[in-house]
Amino acid sequence: MEIFITISVVLVFAFAVSLYRRYREMRIERQLTYEEVIIRRLVRGWRIENQTDDTVVMISGARPNHILHLLLSVFTLGVWLPVWACIGIFGGERREVLRAKD
16 A cells, blocks of 8 residues: 555656646746747757648657557566556657747
């Protein structure tokens, strides 16, 4: 029972840190121009999926390898399932649409 409480506390803490980082990035990016935001994200590993004159769709991250996680879960008799769940919830691709201000 204690292990589930510990895991829950760690997940809540990780989620709070993730929200804070995202909020901080949004605050910084509000002060930058449209082109500066795009360049900043490209430097940090984001990719451009689609671009028009005033809109850009950017992607960060990669899709999880579910076959690998299934095999790990089978070989570890289910011990890997919480890790797979966390990767499925918090990992993966993240898309954002950026629009130029008028």
